[in-house]
Amino acid sequence: MSWEKDSRERILAAAEELFAARGIEGARVDEIARRAGVNKRMIYHYFGSKEGLYRSVLEANHARALEAGRSALRRPLGLQERVAEAIRSYFHFLARHPNYPRLMAWEALQGGEHARQVLAQLRRDLLPELREVLEEGVREGAFRADLDLEQVLATVITLCSAHFSGRDPLEPGKAEERLKHITELVLRYVSPTK
Incomplete structure (x- = not known):
């Protein structure tokens, strides 16, 4: 039913805003329900618990x-x-979704238990595709042979996310300058040494 999907989406949107602002410990189910315009029982119906909603x-x-x-x-x-x-x-995803780096910062501060559960599956989904590109690059001599895929991925995530945790990450000119620097840094690292 479309009203159920609409309710669920409103709950997720309200929860994302509050979790990004306060973390899982600081966000309250009552306030999420109020912002979403639903009864808090709907949150438990759709997600089982506040932790389920957060995940x-x-x-x-x-x-x-x-x-x-x-x-x-x-x-x-x-x-x-x-x-x-x-x-x-x-x-650019981070620029369009400013709550994401905030959510990850809260996760880091709170031990990362929930993100580890969620990221394990998502990492399994992305790593084979990235590994295929990097292995092809190694075979063709475009990338160095000793790349650690997990380290490359962690570096990209960390460098990009760090930019959006600053005071004014969208300051004109600064975002593209930072992106250019990150891209050049990673490409130099993955390229074979001359």
Whole structure:
């Protein structure tokens, strides 16, 4: 039913805002329900608990981030250009979804238990595609042979996310300057030494 989908989406949107602002510990189910315009019993009906709602918010955000990276890796570009496009896609995803880096910052502060549960599946979904691109790059001599895929992925995520945790990450000119720096840094690292 469309009203159920609408209610569920309003709950997720309200929860995302509050979880991003206050973390899971600071957000209250009553306030989420009030902002979503639903009875709080609906939250428990759809998500089971506040923790279930929080994981659903994380899953939705991680899935959007994953899709941004996947679509970039599938573009008909050269290998280095696909990696650069994946970095750009993730960076622009963060710019369009400012709650995501805040959610991840709260997760880091609160031990990361929920993100670990959610990220495990999403990482399994993305890593094979990224590994395929990097392995092809190693075979063709576009990438160095000793790459640690997990480290490359963690570096990209950390560098991009750090930009959006600053005071004014969208200051004109600064975002593209930062993106260019991150992309060049990662591409230099993955390229074979001359």
